[in-house]
Amino acid sequence: MNVLHPATRMYTAMVREGGFTPRHTVADGAPGLIAPATRDPGTGRYFDGTRAARADEAAYDPEVRSRPELVRSITCEAK
Numbered sequence: 001m002n003v004l005h006p007a008t009r010m011y012t013a014m015v016r017e018g019g020f021t022p023r024h025t026v027a028d029g030a031p032g033l034i035a036p037a038t039r040d041p042g043t044g045r046y047f048d049g050t051r052a053a054r055a056d057e058a059a060y061d062p063e064v065r066s067r068p069e070l071v072r073s074i075t076c077e078a079k
Contacts, residue, residue: 006032
């Protein structure tokens with residue numbers, strides 16, 4: 001399993017309805033969504049668009065990973 005971040009706040013209903021200002025178009029994020037379906041990138045990786053990258057450092061912290069409430073607080077702060 002891999003994790004994909006196709007683009008930052010793509011212009012989608014979820015972004016608009018959440019009150020966020022879109023930063024990227026769906027066309028900007030499409031290559032990142034298509035890439036895993038058309039090639040074998042292996043497993044256990046994080047992708048920012050089509051580029052392999054490191055996730056937020058908190059994702060590698062055993063303390064955070066063992067406490068779901070910390071994970072929720074970190075992901076919700078991204079607004």
